Amino acid sequence: MIEIEELRKIYQMGAVEVKALDGVNLNIDKGEFIGIMGPSGSGKSTLLHLLGLLDDPTSGSIRIEGIDVSRLTDWERTMFRLYKLGYVFQDYALVPELTVKENICLPAMLRTDRTPKDYVEATRDILHQIGLWDRRDHLQSELSGGQQQRVAIARAVVNTPDILFADEPCANLDTENSRLVLDLFREINEKMQQTIVMVSHEDWHKEYFDRIIRLRDGKMVNGGG
Amino acid sequence: MAKKELKVALFLAWRSLVRGNRSSVLLNVLIISMVFTNMMFFPALMSGIGVDIKEQIVAYQTSNILIEPAKGERYVTDLDATLSLVNGMPGVERATPHYQEGGLLKFRGRLLGSTIYAIQPREEKYVSPLYTTMIAGSYLGDGDIGEAIIGEMVAGSPNIPEEEEFNPSLGGVRVGDSILVEYSSGLQKEYRVKGIFRTGNYDMDNRVFVSWADMEEVVGEPLNYAPYITVKVKPGYTESFVQNELLQYGLREKVETTEELLNKGIGRALASFSIIGLISMLVSLVIAVVVIFIVIMIKTLNNRKQIGILKAIGVEKSVIMHSYGFQVIILSIAGILVGFLFTGLIVVYMTYYPMVTPEFSATPYVTPFDLAFNGVVLFVASVIAGYLPAWKVARENIQHAIRG
Ligand SMILES: Nc1ncnc2c1ncn2[C@@H]1O[C@H](COP(=O)(O)OP(=O)(O)OP(=O)(O)O)[C@@H](O)[C@H]1O
Ligand SMILES: [Mg+2]
Numbered sequence: 001m002i003e004i005e006e007l008r009k010i011y012q013m014g015a016v017e018v019k020a021l022d023g024v025n026l027n028i029d030k031g032e033f034i035g036i037m038g039p040s041g042s043g044k045s046t047l048l049h050l051l052g053l054l055d056d057p058t059s060g061s062i063r064i065e066g067i068d069v070s071r072l073t074d075w076e077r078t079m080f081r082l083y084k085l086g087y088v089f090q091d092y093a094l095v096p097e098l099t100v101k102e103n104i105c106l107p108a109m110l111r112t113d114r115t116p117k118d119y120v121e122a123t124r125d126i127l128h129q130i131g132l133w134d135r136r137d138h139l140q141s142e143l144s145g146g147q148q149q150r151v152a153i154a155r156a157v158v159n160t161p162d163i164l165f166a167d168e169p170c171a172n173l174d175t176e177n178s179r180l181v182l183d184l185f186r187e188i189n190e191k192m193q194q195t196i197v198m199v200s201h202e203d204w205h206k207e208y209f210d211r212i213i214r215l216r217d218g219k220m221v222n223g224g225g
Numbered sequence: 226m227a228k229k230e231l232k233v234a235l236f237l238a239w240r241s242l243v244r245g246n247r248s249s250v251l252l253n254v255l256i257i258s259m260v261f262t263n264m265m266f267f268p269a270l271m272s273g274i275g276v277d278i279k280e281q282i283v284a285y286q287t288s289n290i291l292i293e294p295a296k297g298e299r300y301v302t303d304l305d306a307t308l309s310l311v312n313g314m315p316g317v318e319r320a321t322p323h324y325q326e327g328g329l330l331k332f333r334g335r336l337l338g339s340t341i342y343a344i345q346p347r348e349e350k351y352v353s354p355l356y357t358t359m360i361a362g363s364y365l366g367d368g369d370i371g372e373a374i375i376g377e378m379v380a381g382s383p384n385i386p387e388e389e390e391f392n393p394s395l396g397g398v399r400v401g402d403s404i405l406v407e408y409s410s411g412l413q414k415e416y417r418v419k420g421i422f423r424t425g426n427y428d429m430d431n432r433v434f435v436s437w438a439d440m441e442e443v444v445g446e447p448l449n450y451a452p453y454i455t456v457k458v459k460p461g462y463t464e465s466f467v468q469n470e471l472l473q474y475g476l477r478e479k480v481e482t483t484e485e486l487l488n489k490g491i492g493r494a495l496a497s498f499s500i501i502g503l504i505s506m507l508v509s510l511v512i513a514v515v516v517i518f519i520v521i522m523i524k525t526l527n528n529r530k531q532i533g534i535l536k537a538i539g540v541e542k543s544v545i546m547h548s549y550g551f552q553v554i555i556l557s558i559a560g561i562l563v564g565f566l567f568t569g570l571i572v573v574y575m576t577y578y579p580m581v582t583p584e585f586s587a588t589p590y591v592t593p594f595d596l597a598f599n600g601v602v603l604f605v606a607s608v609i610a611g612y613l614p615a616w617k618v619a620r621e622n623i624q625h626a627i628r629g
Contacts, residue, residue, distance in 0.1 A: 082539025093534035097244040
């Protein structure tokens, strides 16, 4: 599903070169729940952003479902993200003026292959699944961090993306809420065969992952292939 | 950009206005409405003054059209024939001559230089509302000899000592009193004051009027000539129509419309008024543009990360840009509508309490065109000011936005 070859990302800081990613080779299959782990500054976010078409590599190639994504135009990349990819970030980044329901609907509203009936139903189902149906008309400011992150996950999966990316989604949560969120990810992964790529640096998260990719100084130390 | 995207942008904009910071929305609307009112007020007041000055001049001094002697001559001669010719023209309500003589007025030890105007009282009624402005006594009759009507400022007040007067006067003349007029020819004549008028026009209220017949006695010959003739135009006819008619008929006198006279006389003053008006409008616009620019700029900067993430999840940058753009559009439409209201309230207020000076009493003069023009200018300026930062933030690199 995702094939990565010799992926490099180099930042030029004046005279100094920062090799954020230094030749990564990796294949990810459909339905896998991948964990990217490693110390701070090892390149985890960089890798995730490159896979998620949020940034361009310095060199190397990424193919998603056979498509060489480096050839896409800016607009095609936006559409690719809208139709095929889902994202969850560390801070939940909901739109504060929208209710839970409206936040979840938002990306679906922009798709031409979704009727209002489709996304209203999908939103209802997902709200039940994340256990926030009662809170559907609340604003972000009326939710706890864990609830907000579950809404962000719902927003990411309501479009049934091919791949779901998550960058440290539990970093701001306590253990209990982290478990709720991780359980939700696993449930989505198992029930819907959802491919998930998640960055984490909490060691205890690894029990959730099918496979772990460890990075150090921009290089993979295991788990590739 | 498809309908779907515009709908989502409008949805985001509306939610942001309704559920966002209320007081900020109100403040924005208030600022735009104040700017609009400010854009309207000064030019409207200026044109109100212009309209009032013109109305007064038409009412009391030159009427719609002024006929003056041909070049090199002192008088319009052959007056009777000229008058009946002009009066016979279509579109002419009435033409009347005025005659004037300088003179010194004497009353109980007071002396006052003035101009004595001779009119044909009955004819003058068709041209000037002077006869409606009597505050004491009555208007002149055609055969009144030795009688005069005087302006309120000439009459003065007995309660104000001479050295404290702002406008020199005769110090409290009443109807029935006698005043002595010493004409520049040296002739002295006593007049009984038949009436006192108040027009509100400074120049007019300093005049003394006598009948044509009386003036003929003063001059000592029949007055078949006059320094000028005023012509009142019938409703439905324009000044320039009647002017052309008169000129085409071969009248050899100088024929000018009041519009032309005004452009010569106070035209330059009005032109500098309109420059001041333009400057005040530009300053208002700059204020509006800067305020809106800053407001949207702050909004977008505060939401930088959120915008980056919306882009990351596949919201097109044009949707984000328009979501801010629509906010500005809604705010400025609301602001301009409230501005209409403020302007209307000011106009209503000033209709009842106009700004009064000796020369004019002014009420802002607002036309639908002015409202529409200023509204559109302010709208366009606001929208540009709002779209600029929205466009900038929507184009920002996702990495920069997300990583902060
Ligand atoms: N815009 C940038 N300019 C220069 N260097 C950058 C930039 N973005 C990231 N880096 C560097 O690239 C390296 C990898 O960063 P990255 O954010 O991928 O690390 P990470 O593994 O996600 O760390 P953390 O666990 O702290 O989030 C770091 O050394 C970082 O300083
Ligand atoms: Mg990171």
